Amino acid sequence: MKKSFATNLSYEIPHELKKYVVSIIEGKSKYKMDTLYPVFATGYPVLIYVYDSVPVISVDGFETKPSSRVQIAGQIFDADISIRLQGKFGQIGLVLHPLTTYYLFNKPGSYFLNKWCNFQDIVPIAIDKDLQLALSACKTTDDRIKILFEFLKSLLDTKRPEIKWLETAIKKIYSLGGNITQEELSVLVDISLRHFRRKFKEVVGISPKYFCKVIQLNTVFEMLNTTNTERLHHLALDCGYYDQAHFINDFKKMIGSSPRNFLEGKHSFVKDYMGRKTL
Template structure:
């Protein structure tokens, strides 16, 4: 399994967290992988064999080969059908809204083909450049040219949304929305509405995902020995609260997470950023 990340150009670094590539050789016994929420939206290009995404039980769809993965609030399962070769853009929570006019709540918890967002002609042209490119750096140059051409100067993010996201990120999701709004609860409904449009999920949901991400990184680095310590450092009320949120977003408890082969990919994404 070869997973690599790459940094964006200066003009996109405030919106794009990174580009990443994943390459895995074909394996007839490829296991399902459980993907957990990370607070980011991703644009992904499947360059290898098809990838299944399970909708329930043994039912699945084949993921679009050029797609946007919206915000997720629950884990989901994928499974490769052969050789894995994926190139993707990982946007900051407020990043993707600057490139599309579609309310991002419409993209949550699902894959959307890029032609539904950027039109068939532009999307086909982009895919025809990305697919035959010889290496990651060439694909990055292609996608950056595309993103810069789509950057909507008029789609400026509402300041209250950007400030809230930045506060949640800087405090690892531990700040309450009431504290961020300085107890001005009249702004809460307005913030919720803007979040659904520009982020895709509510401020509270994003805060919970960011806090989980911080706790997961702590768990994966094994710098903190006990779950109680992780709960305390991540500012959960107590260990029970930490375990409840952990199960909600990963589908398992913290003690089993490190041993679960179905979470290898999520563990890789979290530990590598």
């Protein structure tokens, strides 16, 4: 049994990183396990450190076992992704702002789309080795998080220039729970719709229209994790869905089953990972 699939940790994020790190999560188990679970879109890339068994990642049926214990999981779009774990579950995730991969790792979000990227493919090999050595010497979650924070701080000197209009658009999307159109966003930031769509998809990794849908659905999950599942229909309406049919249709497209079947199914624990992590 998983002791915790994805627990939000109450850990103070350094002031200089608050723009880039949204929250910190940890998943762990006391005993070895053999399990397969799906992964769905949340709207956030995640910097992951695996301190126990390294899982196998399957993307549309193609399986790979990461060669690095430090990885970046990118945005997800129109892909069937699952994780097979045979061993103890132990991972720390720094949930990143949607623009962090672009700002700090100097790569567009599209580079990470539907991928769990090994760190040696993103940073120089020497830096990856030093980071993994430092992390492997840690005995506690606190120590691991401190090492990851120090690493991110070291990237600030070479970060890309900020794209203020894109930050404004993303902030607006979160403030409205995804319940806004890309046309309204392009007007808000005074950018042509064509350029807005193109740049957003390049930097974030997915289109603004799909990103809004992801945030809207995860806003439902956020509320679902703190209330009775019997109120699911009302929660959907509160989050801007026109009616139950509209909500169920979007849910099936992103999750692959109806809300009720998912919540009563064997992978319902995944909802602990879903939901907005605040921004």
